[in-house]
Amino acid sequence: MSFTSERLRHVYRQMKTIREFEERLHTEIATGEIPGFTHLYAGQEAVAVGVCEPLTDADYIASTHRGHGHCIAKGCDLTGMMKEIYGRRDGLCKGKGGSMHIADFEKGMLGANAIVGGGPPLAVGAALACRQRGDGTVSVAFGGDGSCNQGTVFEAMNLAVVLKVPAIFVFENNGYSEHTGVSYAVGSKDIAGRARAFGMPAETVDGSDFFAVNEGMRRAIAHAREQGGPAAIEAITTRFYGHFEGDPQRYRAKDEVARHRETMDCLKRFRARMAKDGPLSGAELDAIDQVVVAEVDTAVKAAKASPLPTEADLTTDVYVRY
Amino acid sequence: MPQLSMRDAINQALHQEMARDPRVIVLGEDVSGGAGGSSNEREASGGIFGVTKGLLPKFGAGRVLDTPISESAIVGAAAGAALAGLRPVAELMFADFVGVCMDQIYNQIAKFRYMFGGKSTCPVVIRMAMGAGMNMGAQHSQSIYALLTSVPGLKVVVPSNAYDAKGLMIQAIRDDDPVMFFEHKALYPRKSEVPEEAYTVNFGEANVLREGDDATVVALGRMVVFAEKALDGLAAEGIKCDLIDPRTTSPLDRRTILQSVENTGRLIVVDESPPRCSVASDIAAMVASEGFESLQAPVELVTTPHAPVPFSPGLERSYVPGPQKIADAIRRSLKGRR
Ligand SMILES: Cc1ncc(C[n+]2csc(CCOP(=O)(O)OP(=O)(O)O)c2C)c(N)n1
Ligand SMILES: [Mg+2]
Numbered sequence: 110m111s112f113t114s115e116r117l118r119h120v121y122r123q124m125k126t127i128r129e130f131e132e133r134l135h136t137e138i139a140t141g142e143i144p145g146f147t148h149l150y151a152g153q154e155a156v157a158v159g160v161c162e163p164l165t166d167a168d169y170i171a172s173t174h175r176g177h178g179h180c181i182a183k184g185c186d187l188t189g190m191m192k193e194i195y196g197r198r199d200g201l202c203k204g205k206g207g208s209m210h211i212a213d214f215e216k217g218m219l220g221a222n223a224i225v226g227g228g229p230p231l232a233v234g235a236a237l238a239c240r241q242r243g244d245g246t247v248s249v250a251f252g253g254d255g256s257c258n259q260g261t262v263f264e265a266m267n268l269a270v271v272l273k274v275p276a277i278f279v280f281e282n283n284g285y286s287e288h289t290g291v292s293y294a295v296g297s298k299d300i301a302g303r304a305r306a307f308g309m310p311a312e313t314v315d316g317s318d319f320f321a322v323n324e325g326m327r328r329a330i331a332h333a334r335e336q337g338g339p340a341a342i343e344a345i346t347t348r349f350y351g352h353f354e355g356d357p358q359r360y361r362a363k364d365e366v367a368r369h370r371e372t373m374d375c376l377k378r379f380r381a382r383m384a385k386d387g388p389l390s391g392a393e394l395d396a397i398d399q400v401v402v403a404e405v406d407t408a409v410k411a412a413k414a415s416p417l418p419t420e421a422d423l424t425t426d427v428y429v430r431y
Numbered sequence: 432m433p434q435l436s437m438r439d440a441i442n443q444a445l446h447q448e449m450a451r452d453p454r455v456i457v458l459g460e461d462v463s464g465g466a467g468g469s470s471n472e473r474e475a476s477g478g479i480f481g482v483t484k485g486l487l488p489k490f491g492a493g494r495v496l497d498t499p500i501s502e503s504a505i506v507g508a509a510a511g512a513a514l515a516g517l518r519p520v521a522e523l524m525f526a527d528f529v530g531v532c533m534d535q536i537y538n539q540i541a542k543f544r545y546m547f548g549g550k551s552t553c554p555v556v557i558r559m560a561m562g563a564g565m566n567m568g569a570q571h572s573q574s575i576y577a578l579l580t581s582v583p584g585l586k587v588v589v590p591s592n593a594y595d596a597k598g599l600m601i602q603a604i605r606d607d608d609p610v611m612f613f614e615h616k617a618l619y620p621r622k623s624e625v626p627e628e629a630y631t632v633n634f635g636e637a638n639v640l641r642e643g644d645d646a647t648v649v650a651l652g653r654m655v656v657f658a659e660k661a662l663d664g665l666a667a668e669g670i671k672c673d674l675i676d677p678r679t680t681s682p683l684d685r686r687t688i689l690q691s692v693e694n695t696g697r698l699i700v701v702d703e704s705p706p707r708c709s710v711a712s713d714i715a716a717m718v719a720s721e722g723f724e725s726l727q728a729p730v731e732l733v734t735t736p737h738a739p740v741p742f743s744p745g746l747e748r749s750y751v752p753g754p755q756k757i758a759d760a761i762r763r764s765l766k767g768r769r
Contacts, residue, residue, distance in 0.1 A: 118487075120440055125728070142742070144566035144742070144744045145565070145566035145568060145742060146566075146567055146571075167765065174440060196566070196629075196742055196743030196744060197743070198515075198743075204741070204742060204743035205741045205742055205743065206567075206568065206569070206742055206748065207566065207568045207735075207742030207743070208568065209568050209570070210568055210570075210742065222569055222570075223527075223567075223568060223569075223570035223571055224527070224528070224530070225500045226531070227499070227570075243718040254541060255499070255500045257502065258499035258500050258501045259500055259501060259502075259531070260501065260504070260531075260543070261531070263670075271618075273450055286460075286466070286471075286499070286500055287460065287461050287464070287476075288461045288464030288465060288467070288468065288475050288476040288479075289460070289461055289464060289465070289466050289467060289497055289499075290465075290466060290467020290468045290469070291456050291467060293466035293467025293497070293498070294466070294467060294498075294500070295498075357466065359464075359470060359472050359475040359476070360465040360468030360469075360470055360475035360476070361465055361469055361470050361471035362468075362470045363470070365469050368580040406437065406658065412603075417743060417745050417746075418741070418743050418746045420746075420749045422741075422746060423736050423738060423746060423750060424736050424737075424738055427736075427737065427738045429737065430736075430737065431706055431707065431736075431737045
């Protein structure tokens with residue numbers, strides 16, 4: 110796959126936006142102004158962006174509790190997201206959802222999900238709609254390594270094979286489900302192998318390399334369109350912060366994050382690739398960084414300045430009132 | 432007497448019962464944590480709320496089992512182990528996850544004793560954190576005890592303080608029947624006096640926290656704390672009420688509630704859950720059919736709105752029945768009093 114310079118700038122900008130969004134949240138959360146539990150996506154950007162790059166608004170994704178990256182990669186409005194995370198009335202879900210429940214149906218974003226394993230069956234249903242429409246669209250189920258132990262995910266994978274729907278299961282293996290390591294919790298230690306056992310092609314890709322993820326995703330899409338059935342990707346990745354903000358991470362070796370920041374940082378990897386093969390220059394990428402930092406700053410300021418929901422909002426968006 | 436938080440009181444109950452009875456095991460996601468982690472820390476977590484801390488170092492990985500994220504298998508395996516002679520305490524982390532393993536609870540655990548003609552016991556305890564107040568959103572904040580209270584074959588416990596939580600947990604583990612144990616997250620840090628030695632609190636015995644002839648207030652879990660606040664405020668107006676904490680919703684101590692209403696003639700039920708088919712509506716129905724002659728005013732139900740739990744802090748605060756709403760309901764009930 111060869112990308113135009115413009116497309117590469119877009120890709121880098123999205124990855125940088127996710128990184129900046131999450132790092133800014135990391136500092137803002139420390140001030141105590143952001144309610145609830147926030148799961149940061151920093152470290153995994155190449156997965157969301159690699160997967161969503163070939164998609165349009167007509168394709169679907171179902172996300173997870175660690176969903177900010179998926180939202181940004183699928184084109185959700187940054188300010189609308191930030192307002193939602195701050196619990197504001199003009200947030201993407203009117204402040205009723207929060208970080209773990211951002212959704213944007215115009216962008217084909219079927220919602221972040223706080224139930225591990227809640228999303229994949231939904232993604233299979235959306236894939237069924239894609240198949241009925243016959244327009245070549247696909248539906249992506251994002252999930253972590255931990256989610257692959259959930260019965261709902263097994264059922265969703267098998268159903269997708271049986272119904273031959275264009276569902277793509279993306280397992281982001283960041284090494285941990287909460288405080289438990291994947292080598293303990295995933296008996297076979299091979300998530301792609303599990304997906305294969307259900308009767309779909311599956312491959313393991315380097316989740317810190319945008320190009321590796323993207324190529325895997327393009328093969329999965331081609332399979333879904335041409336063979337009319339699901340495919341799976343296991344992306345090996347890492348998270349740069351705790352499970353949620355405030356996690357002391359005692360399960361992790363002291364130097365693990367620092368090491369991963371050296372070797373598994375998708376932004377560094379992208380920059381190295383550009384330095385070697387082009388076409389983007391370091392200066393061009395620096396310029397994107399500046400734009401992104403300003404954009405996230407604007408989103409934070411807008412979020413802090415926007416109105417909170419009122420008591421009357423408690424019983425809007427319900428079917429029945431008593 | 433030592434002051435313990437509800438978190439530590441439940442922890443102490445688990446320690447004492449595991450030491451007393453080798454059949455007791457604990458299983459769930461991150462109940463110890465750290466398995467397969469790069470730090471090789473033996474207990475990196477102790478439960479995300481810290482309730483199972485210290486169990487792994489004390490009782491070992493044979494009896495303290497970290498599980499994958501597989502709620503159906505966790506609860507089902509706990510039930511199967513109970514049928515086969517163990518006394519498992521399974522942790523569901525958040526009560527909302529009952530949704531993932533409802534079959535194992537509803538069609539399996541709840542049915543065994545009756546469906547098998549009384550031949551089996553299923554001494555399993557399912558622990559779960561419930562409740563709003565921590566801005567955790569619609570899928571991590573629900574109080575779904577009414578759902579399980581409606582199922583024959585389950586015992587349902589909703590403690591409101593550390594003392595009760597310890598005694599009820601020990602009773603739950605020793606009980607031969609399945610017990611659904613709901614722990615309100617906002618109550619975990621709240622302290623009260625808790626004896627060091629093991630003791631039980633019987634199921635189906637309400638706790639009468641306050642006495643007064645003006646009205647009967649029934650509250651559960653965190654709502655007990657809010658009802659006490661409301662009553663503190665009303666004391667200045669000379670209003671004194673019975674405050675009853677049923678502690679278990681199944682079995683329910685109907686007698687204590689009915690006797691109190693017989694004396695006061697007024698009933699206010701406070702329940703942190705939506706109003707339809709709730710414990711509040713259940714108690715109101717019970718008093719309407721069995722204590723109708725005693726009632727001098729309509730029963731006041733103080734519940735959440737009929738809506739999921741919202742995320743935004745202000746919204747969530749107004750969602751939860753707070754002291755103000757409880758006090759207003761008590762005043763409404765007393766209006767027009769002769
Ligand atoms: C059904 C269910 N069980 C447990 C949890 C609690 N929980 C939230 S995230 C998480 C770990 C998920 O691990 P993984 O799928 O690897 O995703 P990651 O957090 O690493 O992105 C757990 C156990 C949950 N939200 N839903
Ligand atoms: Mg993970």
